[in-house]
Amino acid sequence: MDTTDRKLRAILSDVLGLRPGQADDFTAETGLFGELPELDSMAVAGLLTEMEDRLDIVIDEDEIDGELFETYGSLLKFARSKRDKA
């Protein structure tokens, strides 16, 4: 697990109120938005702002689409590509 992966799991744990270690079970196929009813637009907005702070990235609103939050894998891929550019 690289730093981005670890940090992203920690952020999702904080947003979803998971117990320590629970997010370790996330796989690339774990569904996020859509499968997690508690992820409403306000929670997703908070998640994005927190990702910017903790991952030192800047997210443009144009980059946010439904597919991004479809699975843990898609969100991690996005976070890694942003960090590579940063």
Added chain:
Amino acid sequence: MKAESYPCPLPGGAAASEYALAFDAGREKRVLIAPALFEEGHKLRRFTVEVMRRLDGSGIDCFLPDLPGCNESEQDLALIEPEDWRMALEAAARHFEASHVLAIRGGGLVLPAKLGGWHYAPVKGSSLLKTMLRARILSAREAGREENVDALMEQGLQLGIELAGFSLSGEMLRQLGTLVAGKQPGITAIEHELVGGGPLWLRAEPDEDASQADALAAIVAVGLNA
């Protein structure tokens, strides 16, 4: 714990009575709470009151005032700007004869002058604003409408705007983006890492955490008794 009120100055020179939650036993140490703002205010209210219960148990009076336009206030949030909140906290500090202040998150952006104290988990006004703008853009997108930050800001600065269920004046929008904490002497920042656990303002569903309330209350109580 008692429901109290305080005389709150309003824009234009009028005044209103605003609600405040008080643990008041006439004790010497009296902490005014500057509550978290907007959505974070809802998510952290229970945590804030749990911290107050613990302060009360440590022999410390404490007061949680409603800011105009928030919580039980009958004022229209759409007419409020950050300076009104600062004046409300000044008035509450005077009314309750506060000796210190404990600001929670965005509450530290509108601190009353002259009171020393603490600021838990400081946040920039621009971060609060950005999150609310994003929430609006995301929910518009779910409804099939495309919106963008620049257009929302341009419209909002002129006419005011509703973001994430909050009606914000143009002035609120303009000032919120520029507010930063940490300019006031006598205020010690308490970073969330010191309290530990997952930050409750990030929780998708409001939650509570007794160990976090214990930790924050202990930091303040120790500071007051030092």
